[in-house]
Amino acid sequence: MPPTSLFHKTDTLINFTDQQLDARLASRGAQLEIGPFTVNVALKFKNIRDEFIRIYRDYPFYDNPVVLDNTIRIFGRNFYRQYIKPQAFVDVGMNSDFIPLPASMGMVSLEMGLNWQVASACKQYLMFHAGVVARDGVGLIMPAMSGSGKSTLAAGLSYRGWQLHSDEFGLLDMESGELVPYPRAVSLKNQSIAVMKDWVGQVSDNAHDHFTNEYHGTPKGTICYLRPPKASIEQMHKRTKPNVVILPIYDASAKPAIRPITKTMAFFRMVMSSANYGDIGEDAFRAISDIINASDVCEIIYPSLEDAVSLVEEFVANKAGDGKAGGDHG
Amino acid sequence: MSFFLWDFIKGDLTILPSTQSFDRKLVFHVPDNAGLIWSEWEDASIVYDPRSGHTQVLNEFARELLALYEDGPKSLDQLLAEFSKIIDAEPDATTTQNIIETVAGFDNMGLIEPI
Amino acid sequence: MAKAITDKNILIRVLKNPELMTSLDASEWNDLLREARISNLAGRLAADAESLKMNDLLPAKVQNLFKSFTYNSLSSARMIRWEMNRVMRALKGSDEKVILLKGAAYLDKELSCTRGRISVDLDILVPKKRIDWVEEKFIAAGWQHQLDNDYDQKFYREYAHELPPMVHPDRRISIDVHHSILPVTSRVSPDMSKLIGDAVKSKSGFYTFSDVDIILHSVVHQFQDGEVRSSLRNLLEQHDMLNEFGKNADFWEKLVPRAVELGLTRALYYALRYTHMIMGTEIPDHVLADIRPFGPNLIVRGIMDWMVPGVISPSFGATGFARWVAANGLYIRSHWLRMPPLLLTRHLTIKFFRRFSMSG
Numbered sequence: 001m002p003p004t005s006l007f008h009k010t011d012t013l014i015n016f017t018d019q020q021l022d023a024r025l026a027s028r029g030a031q032l033e034i035g036p037f038t039v040n041v042a043l044k045f046k047n048i049r050d051e052f053i054r055i056y057r058d059y060p061f062y063d064n065p066v067v068l069d070n071t072i073r074i075f076g077r078n079f080y081r082q083y084i085k086p087q088a089f090v091d092v093g094m095n096s097d098f099i100p101l102p103a104s105m106g107m108v109s110l111e112m113g114l115n116w117q118v119a120s121a122c123k124q125y126l127m128f129h130a131g132v133v134a135r136d137g138v139g140l141i142m143p144a145m146s147g148s149g150k151s152t153l154a155a156g157l158s159y160r161g162w163q164l165h166s167d168e169f170g171l172l173d174m175e176s177g178e179l180v181p182y183p184r185a186v187s188l189k190n191q192s193i194a195v196m197k198d199w200v201g202q203v204s205d206n207a208h209d210h211f212t213n214e215y216h217g218t219p220k221g222t223i224c225y226l227r228p229p230k231a232s233i234e235q236m237h238k239r240t241k242p243n244v245v246i247l248p249i250y251d252a253s254a255k256p257a258i259r260p261i262t263k264t265m266a267f268f269r270m271v272m273s274s275a276n277y278g279d280i281g282e283d284a285f286r287a288i289s290d291i292i293n294a295s296d297v298c299e300i301i302y303p304s305l306e307d308a309v310s311l312v313e314e315f316v317a318n319k320a321g322d323g324k325a326g327g328d329h330g
Numbered sequence: 331m332s333f334f335l336w337d338f339i340k341g342d343l344t345i346l347p348s349t350q351s352f353d354r355k356l357v358f359h360v361p362d363n364a365g366l367i368w369s370e371w372e373d374a375s376i377v378y379d380p381r382s383g384h385t386q387v388l389n390e391f392a393r394e395l396l397a398l399y400e401d402g403p404k405s406l407d408q409l410l411a412e413f414s415k416i417i418d419a420e421p422d423a424t425t426t427q428n429i430i431e432t433v434a435g436f437d438n439m440g441l442i443e444p445i
Numbered sequence: 446m447a448k449a450i451t452d453k454n455i456l457i458r459v460l461k462n463p464e465l466m467t468s469l470d471a472s473e474w475n476d477l478l479r480e481a482r483i484s485n486l487a488g489r490l491a492a493d494a495e496s497l498k499m500n501d502l503l504p505a506k507v508q509n510l511f512k513s514f515t516y517n518s519l520s521s522a523r524m525i526r527w528e529m530n531r532v533m534r535a536l537k538g539s540d541e542k543v544i545l546l547k548g549a550a551y552l553d554k555e556l557s558c559t560r561g562r563i564s565v566d567l568d569i570l571v572p573k574k575r576i577d578w579v580e581e582k583f584i585a586a587g588w589q590h591q592l593d594n595d596y597d598q599k600f601y602r603e604y605a606h607e608l609p610p611m612v613h614p615d616r617r618i619s620i621d622v623h624h625s626i627l628p629v630t631s632r633v634s635p636d637m638s639k640l641i642g643d644a645v646k647s648k649s650g651f652y653t654f655s656d657v658d659i660i661l662h663s664v665v666h667q668f669q670d671g672e673v674r675s676s677l678r679n680l681l682e683q684h685d686m687l688n689e690f691g692k693n694a695d696f697w698e699k700l701v702p703r704a705v706e707l708g709l710t711r712a713l714y715y716a717l718r719y720t721h722m723i724m725g726t727e728i729p730d731h732v733l734a735d736i737r738p739f740g741p742n743l744i745v746r747g748i749m750d751w752m753v754p755g756v757i758s759p760s761f762g763a764t765g766f767a768r769w770v771a772a773n774g775l776y777i778r779s780h781w782l783r784m785p786p787l788l789l790t791r792h793l794t795i796k797f798f799r800r801f802s803m804s805g
Binding site: 036038064065066067068069071121122123124276278279280281283 | 516517
């Protein structure tokens with residue numbers, strides 16, 4: 001069964017040149033597909049379009065009109081806000097007004113608008129505030145609070161051969177029990193920016209091309225976005241069943257360690273991380289129970305990205321050796 | 331006896347209600363239409379209540395107490411009597427207090443309701 | 446004119462004829478979904494598709510989105526029903542008549558208009574002399590007042606027709622406890638004892654108004670009270686109820702006389718006029734004839750005909766300034782009906798100052 005995009009075969013993808021994409025974004029908008037969601041993106045500011053094109057140019061864009069999950073439009077409300085003192089007003093098509101950001105914040109307003117749309121409207125997939133990656137039939141969920149380093153860890157793994165599903169929106173199709181990739185740009189904050197620039201630099205000659213500008217002075221400090229690896233973008237419709245749950249804990253002074261946790265604790269943390277568990281109800285309860293029953297669970301504590309990646313790979317390899325996780329779901 | 335009862339609705343931990351005023355004669359039952367759904371693991375049972383949409387974690391002790399209500403309607407006094415019969419002794423003051431708190435918690439969560 | 450505008454609207458066309466969903470192209474779907482989200486009616490589309498068993502005929506993306514809308518409306522119904530259960534628990538041991546209003550009443554009576562419906566609060570009504578008793582019981586059971594601002598608290602207690610909204614910290618639903626269907630200061634003041642006297646008990650142990658009174662209550666909210674944004678949804682619920690209750694011939698005989706008895710004829714006039722005009726609701730000729738004398742003069746009617754379609758959904762007809770006039774015009778107008786002029790000025794002024802002091 002090829003789980004692919006939800007569109008008809010007659011819907012055509014288009015390969016834009018950068019100039020064509022820019023023109024489309026500046027006018028009626030471009031229909032961008034990321035995993036299961038397609039959004040029409042219209043950007044009236046040149047600096048935001050430039051950054052957008054750098055990050056999203058390899059993603060699928062639909063040419064003819066398709067049924068959209070949503071629309072997002074970023075614009076100045078008047079001449080003054082467009083040109084003199086540019087302020088990016090975000091219309092997410094959902095009756096909600098955002099406080100406009102200075103246009104110099106570029107991608108921040110777009111990414112926050114997309115976050116808002118998914119977080120508030122998506123109920124058809126069970127959603128975890130978690131980093132999710134997959135490799136060779138292993139579907140790994142890392143539910144975590146902000147500041148645990150899960151974004152960095154998910155991105156770090158993805159630049160070492162794992163398929164990036166998402167750095168913060170884990171999605172599960174409750175009917176098939178599969179994780180649904182949603183490989184958006186990875187949002188990096190503060191110290192993790194330098195860590196990832198170095199990490200990507202180790203495997204890429206033009207690492208700078210993978211990152212947006214750094215935006216200073218946001219409510220979360222400095223923010224920078226990282227494009228997922230090309231393979232993860234190409235595999236955005238390749239789904240995997242979850243079978244490993246790891247709770248990551250970043251502690252700069254800790255000795256790296258894998259610690260056992262109970263299944264109850266893992267269940268509890270999965271529920272806590274889910275934004276739509278309460279609305280979905282019984283199906284969500286059953287889905288998380290199934291995940292926990294099918295998964296090996298642990299907690300890792302780590303002082304660096306390097307250590308975290310080794311611990312994850314060690315845990316997964318040992319479990320694969322037991323035949324509990326690994327190729328059996330592939 | 332170590333004993334816990336988590337109630338996580340949208341991630342908020344609930345503070346259990348005061349047990350001072352708990353009516354010991356009021357007869358409670360698990361409603362017929364409750365349709366509780368369970369996931370059981372080594373250290374605890376997790377129950378989903380389709381009527382409220384809430385999920386609760388019960389340890390073994392709380393699970394057993396709820397099972398007594400699933401067997402049939404009873405008041406707190408009747409529950410305590412049944413409990414003494416099972417352990418073949420009078421429960422000490424701490425255990426009794428734990429039982430009352432647990433039952434008040436069940437009532438608060440709507441897992442049991444007065445008839 | 447109103448008719449021309451709303452007839453073209455894709456959401457209204459699909460609500461009137463859900464089978465249209467099987468023949469829409471992608472652009473039409475995008476328009477329809479946008480309008481449905483704005484009017485809080487996305488769940489209704491999903492429910493209509495489900496009840497007509499035509500999901501398989503819809504684009505895959507639409508089926509996928511409809512799952513999301515369905516979870517939303519089921520969740521809303523579950524929360525309301527559970528809050529009702531908790532209210533019953535809190536009031537256990539009394540035989541007070543507790544009357545469910547609006548969405549909760551529709552759910553309790555399993556009316557067709559509840560399909561796909563989203564409600565965010567639970568509204569109940571008790572006789573005025575019992576309202577303090579209810580408040581005490583709720584507070585004992587853990588509910589808390591949501592307003593910490595003294596002015597707003599005072600406003601509710603003195604001039605509104607309800608307690609300040611309460612919410613239980615374990616749950617996300619806000620409860621409004623009313624003692625009247627209109628503010629005490631309203632110029633129209635229906636005799637609550639008549640409404641309460643005719644209320645009927647249901648299986649759940651709660652009471653609901655009689656069919657005729659349920660409609661009149663909905664109507665009063667749309668055309669006398671202050672709800673502006675959700676009014677297509679309200680118009681649709683009136684359309685559904687008129688269809689459902691109207692199967693019973695008795696209902697039509699009682700409707701206008703009851704509105705006369707309660708002094709709610711003007712609101713009923715508008716509701717019948719606009720459900721008929723916009724949703725195509727079938728209303729017997731003699732009922733339309735009976736209500737006609739209670740309409741406004743031609744000028745006001747002309748203004749209403751121009752404003753109502755512009756207001757029931759943000760995207761209908763009116764745009765820009767005209768839309769602002771329509772929305773705010775109707776808002777202020779409905780406030781006028783709720784409060785004597787002096788009070789109105791006071792309330793708006795204080796609201797105005799608070800807004801400025803907060804932004805300053």
